[in-house]
Amino acid sequence: MPFSSVDKSSVTPSGKADTRLMRIGELAAQSQTPASTIRYYEQQGLLSGVQRTAGGSRRYDGSALLRLQMIRSLQNMGFALGDIPALLRDEQQAVDHERVMTTLNGRLEDIDTLLASLQRQRDQLHSLRCLLESSWEAGHCLSDEQILALRDQYLQPPDSAGNQD
Structure with missing residues (x-):
């Protein structure tokens, strides 16, 4: 295992080798x-x-x-x-220490990407909730224009989020 150079897997708690085979x-x-x-x-x-x-x-x-x-x-x-x-x-x-570190770093990058995506989704949901609450407190539903704006805001591809010209 990469976490230890000593293989303790075949040693019992008493320190003796475990030679017993299991089905x-x-x-x-x-x-x-x-x-x-x-x-x-x-x-x-x-x-x-x-x-x-x-x-x-x-x-x-x-x-x-x-x-x-x-x-x-x-x-x-x-x-x-x-x-x-x-x-x-x-x-x-x-x-292969380099291979282990490369694999671990790749997984960390995947997690960072996922966290960023989840944070964007969370922010969008909070914005939507605030918009709906304020609209409903004023006694009306969202207008067609507001719904279209939401569609345009939330349906844009992730790589273009915030990069509108």
Whole structure:
């Protein structure tokens, strides 16, 4: 994982190595992740190191649980599955710090853009509410001209907002 160079995923609280293997159902229960999602993550290359029994059943060690928890945490932060490999340490390779920072910075830029858009929407809703309240307090509805002005104001493309000539 990018957040630590030491892999503590296969160590029990007593400090001993956890060599016990889990079936997919047990991993699903412990990680609160549906078995179908675990299989999907494996198909997408997000979950590696899966061992198979002679009968083809999957077996997972303690590192799989930590990796699933990290994947779910990163998804909760808004990362797409395609971004997650850049943030997780590959078992064969060291963490690419530059790639991690680029991915994190990209997500922060996405959030900043979303926040700006939400702030514009909030400001527009406040303006609309004030206009409606004052109009209704005066005992009338909006005129056709006011409605057309609102349409023109709120339906302009986001990149041209405030840039009228």
